[in-house]
Amino acid sequence: MSIRDYVTLRVGGQLFGVDAARVHDVFHPRGLTPVPLSRTEIAGVLNLRGRIVTAVCARRRLGLGPRPADAPEPLAIGLEVHGDSYGLVIDSVDEVLKLDDEKFHAPPGNLPPRWAEIIVGVYQLEKELLIVLDPHTLLDAAHLKAA
């Protein structure tokens, strides 16, 4: 039996998890510069301690509705794909969970295509399901085009 660490986060009320080893940092996406003519998922570019980070909106990527006006300031988790720095903009970050591989399930077959390809699998937690995201397909330009 092996244990993995997951950073858990919420987007549109749904609980998601990302392999903690992939998450570089968690930050407030501030000072965003919009990128004209880019796809809607792109929230903009920002300066994170001298690095240019491309912020991708998880809500738009997942096809969820816009963030409510009264929602608290969003957060972003720092990920690296193909050597580029990305920030996945999410609603909030929960705790880091240690989860047993035995409780891991392949994603159910009835997911919409947009979700199916970016989901690695599902953990059954006591209260709810934790959906594990694959940062690679989530932020890959080729997959974005297909979405």
Next chain:
Amino acid sequence: MMGGQRSDPRPRFRVGHSVLTGCKVDDLIAEFLTETAESLEVVDSELVKFEANPNERKTLDNIFRLVHTIKGTCGFLGLGRLEAVAHAGETLLGRFRDGKLEVTPTAVTLVLHSIDRIKLILNGLEQTGNEPDGDDQDLISQLEAMAEGREVAIETVQAVQVPDRPINADIPEVVIAETKPELDRPLRPGEVSLDELEAAFLAAEAPDWMSDPEPEPAVEAQAEAPKAEAKPEPKVEVPVTAAPKAEPVEAPSGALAAALGEENGGIATTQSIRVSVDVLEGLMTLVSEMVLTRNQLLQISRNREDSAFATPLQRLSTLTGELQDSVMKTRMQPIGAAWKKLPRLVRDLSHELGKKIDLIMEGEGTELDRQVLELIRDPLTHMVRNSADHGLEPTEERIALGKPANGQVKLAAFHEGGYIVIRISDNGRGLNTARIREKIVEKGLATRAEVEGMSDQQIHRYIFAPGFSTAAKVTNLSGRGVGMDVVRTNIEQIGGQIDLNSIAGQGTTFTIKIPLTLAIVSALIVGAGGQKFAVPQTSVMELVRTGTNAEHKIEKINDALVLRLRDKLLPLVQLGPTLQLETATEENATFVMVIQVGERRYGLVVNDVLDTEEIVVKPLASILRDVDLFSGATILGDGSVVLILDPNALSERAGNMLEEKVEDGAEDAIAESALGQKVAMLLFRAGGGAPKAVELEHITRLEHIESDKIERMDGRAALQYRGKLMPILNVADAYGFKEQDIQPLLVFTGEGYAMALAVDEIVDVVEDFLNIELSPDRPGVRGTAVITGRACEILDVDHYLLRGLAEHARRQHPSAQDLITEAA
């Protein structure tokens, strides 16, 4: 040379590993390829030097050591073919070294051949990971024959004339004097039987010269003393590690010279280490980050009077600045790295053409960014080849003209502002102004009247014009022109400029000016649509303030915006709407940036010009690469991120926009012109008779294509154009296409299709009132009008567009023909 220790300009073989950490053989081979490629470049130029001055022991030792190392490594890696060739080459070199063999051009050529063979094998090795199949016995036999066959009694090798020239203490220079090729052919096998060779070879293989390539400086120095140069061996590599100024300028002689030579010039000097490019890039990022943090700290400190931090902070600030400079320097490489192949190239050309050519290189130590260096390597090589090949006269001609027999090609580099200036000059015949003038007119690049009014230099510059050199054999006429437009494009792409100066009978000088680095560029920060953007300053020619009270006004032609600037119309691109940030900016637009991209000039309309700043260019994440209008992003001093606009992509976008506008606004334009406004007209000739004219705005594009690209099918002509087949019509039906050469085309765009009109010659673009006076006497002509004092036939574009549409329709739906007739 030092190239062996500097970080390689080509990081493709760079594998982040050490030989000590139990790596794979593949990695070893990759490392071997990198090292060997570097060594071979050195061997090439060293051999040329050696040929010119066979008494230079140090040069020979250097060559010997490099070849020996290659051989050793090959053996270790089990590369038998390479080892055999290197071994035979080494044997021959060993004979030179022992003074048992005279150094002749033939011998050097043979060694160069073996170097070429090694390169060939390495190439195969690089591509497949294995040594390619092949037999080198022919070459090896020749090398062995050379090594054994000519047991010439030891005598001083003939002195080779080194051209006299003042020696500048600060600028190390390399002198390559070429000897006249006497026996310039490799020895043929068969002069000695193979068995004999084998036997002789085995007998000759004394291990003695292999064991220790270290020279004995003292003894050697004495032997060399009378020949000692007036300065310490000025080598290409010197400025790389040791500051050239640190060298004594006075002539050190004897042992001192040898000792100095060993210290400064010796290849074994390891004052540098290999660092992977990634590590350097990482350092760059960290430093940029540090600079920003420092700026924030300074900001805080300024707002507080009391601060005990002020002094240490000041110190930190200075140190950070210095650190940034130092890190920037790690990206820099001496330009000499791009010149390494040239001595060999010139030597070979010299032999090939039977010309005596001196290649002089000055300022090899001048540093510039690794990336820029890579980009100018090929254009430079091309230009040197051009100078040697076409610029210089054959030796006999030179002598007849009373010029020095040796032609000279000189490369010089120096810094000027944030630029590096490179001069490539020859003392040859200069450009043939008259022939270029003829060619300009012939190609329709300018009218005869225009050409007559041009200065020589203006005429010479046409060799950079696209369409000038790609045509017939310009090379033979003017002596130059092959791909000069390509050279210019390459240089302009990196924000550089090229110019030339040619004096008949005295030679030609090309001057290239390029920015030292692409990583840091000077940029204008502009505002549009409420956002800031950076525009690289190199492409901005001027800034024009516009607006209601300003001298210049933005005007509209069929919804397309133009600016009247010094009697020329400048097409405008509105930045905000182009980026879909806002709908219209004409009213609040205050600036037009005149941008030049290659041949194309346009105005970029922005709301504001905020600042100029030196920016560090960072690439965009791959997820954003599909937005082609931005070439990167940067972090400004205030910590905000701005996107860097790509003027090239914008101009293409602008072109498309203008085309669309032309389509739907054509009728309005005619109505307007009838009201007596000045219209831009293109004058051209086709099928004899009066010159013809067409409103410029109807034309989507002007093309010059090679006639043989035109495809003909059952009496109709078409051209593969942007992935589609575009019909070509003739203005005068009776008149055929130009059979050879370049065919000028006017491209028009209809509703979803394009067509072209073939004309004989494009004469000019003028602006005049369009008053059609005489009624048309044949289809395709709207009438006659007087334009700039000449009667011209005005082309009926609609007529040709319909014919073009018919061509399209015929190809796709034969039945659509009826529809078209109806529409007509």
